Amino acid sequence: MGMSPQDPEVSPNPNKPIAYDEYGRPLYAAPQVSQAAASSTVSSDQNPQVVYITRAIDPHKQDISPEVKEKHDISLRQYPELNLSEGEFVISAVKRHPIGLLSIWGVAVFALAVVFAFPLFLFGPGSVFRVNLSPDSLLSGFIVLVMIAVLVVLGAVIATTIYEANRFYLTNESVMQHIQTSLFAKKSQTISLGNIEDASYRQRGILQTIFNYGALRLSTEGDETTYRFNFVANPQEQLRLLNNAVEAFKNYRPIDTDET
Numbered sequence: 651m652g653m654s655p656q657d658p659e660v661s662p663n664p665n666k667p668i669a670y671d672e673y674g675r676p677l678y679a680a681p682q683v684s685q686a687a688a689s690s691t692v693s694s695d696q697n698p699q700v701v702y703i704t705r706a707i708d709p710h711k712q713d714i715s716p717e718v719k720e721k722h723d724i725s726l727r728q729y730p731e732l733n734l735s736e737g738e739f740v741i742s743a744v745k746r747h748p749i750g751l752l753s754i755w756g757v758a759v760f761a762l763a764v765v766f767a768f769p770l771f772l773f774g775p776g777s778v779f780r781v782n783l784s785p786d787s788l789l790s791g792f793i794v795l796v797m798i799a800v801l802v803v804l805g806a807v808i809a810t811t812i813y814e815a816n817r818f819y820l821t822n823e824s825v826m827q828h829i830q831t832s833l834f835a836k837k838s839q840t841i842s843l844g845n846i847e848d849a850s851y852r853q854r855g856i857l858q859t860i861f862n863y864g865a866l867r868l869s870t871e872g873d874e875t876t877y878r879f880n881f882v883a884n885p886q887e888q889l890r891l892l893n894n895a896v897e898a899f900k901n902y903r904p905i906d907t908d909e910t
Contacts (some may be wrong), residue, residue: 744818746881747863760807843899851885
C-alpha cells in the first residue's frame with residue numbers, strides 16, 4: 651500500500667525516503683549527493699591538492715670567490731665598527747668635507763677674539779672707563795677669561811668630533827650611514843642597494859663649486875623614504891660609484907672595482 655504525503659514515516663537513515671510528494675517522487679531527510687559527486691568528494695578527501703615543499707637542513711651557502719673573500723677580510727680590519735655580511739666589502743668610505751671644520755673653528759677664533767678684546771676695550775689705554783684695579787681683581791679677571799677661552803676651545807673640539815663622526819659607507823650590497831648629532835645621540839641607517847630607486851647629488855653656491863663638495867640624495871622604493879648626506883667631497887664621483895654598485899647588484903653581476 652502506498653504512503654501518502656500526509657502520513658510521513660521518519661526513517662533513521664537519511665539516504666532512505668521519508669515521504670513522497672503528490673507525484674510519487676521520494677522526499678529525503680537530508681540533501682542527496684549524486685554518486686559521481688560523492689566519489690569526487692571522497693577522492694578529493696583522500697588526495698587533497700596540497701603541495702609540500704621541503705627545506706634542506708643545511709642550506710647551500712653562497713659561493714664566494716677568493717677575491718671577494720679577501721676584500722671582505724680587508725674591510726673587516728679597516729672598518730671593525732661595520733656589521734658586514736659574508737662576502738660584503740666596502741667600496742667607498744665617505745667622510746665629510748674638511749670645509750665644514752672651517753666654520754666651526756672660525757666661530758671659535760672669533761669668540762676668543764671677543765673674549766680677550768672686551769676687557770681691553772673697557773679698561774685699556776684710551777678707554778672711557780679708567781679704573782684702577784687691584785692686582786687681585788686683575789688676577790681674578792684673567793682667570794675668568796682663561797676659563798671662558800677653555801670652554802670655547804672645548805666646544806670647538808666637541809663639534810669637530812661630532813662632525814667627523816658622520817660617515818657614509820658604500821658596499822657591494824648596501825649603503826650604510828652613521829649619523830652623529832651630539833656626543834650622546836647617534837643612529838645608523840642601512841639601505842639595501844636593491845631598494846634604491848633614485849640617486850642624485852646637488853651643489854649650491856660658489857663655495858661648493860670651488861671646493862667641490864655637496865650633498866648626496868637617495869630615495870627608496872615602497873615607503874618613498876629620502877636619505878641625505880651633506881658635505882660630501884667630490885659628490886659626482888661618489889654618485890658614479892653608487893650607480894655602478896646599484897646596477898651591478900640588481901643585475902646580479904660582480905662589481906668591477908678596478909673602475910671604481
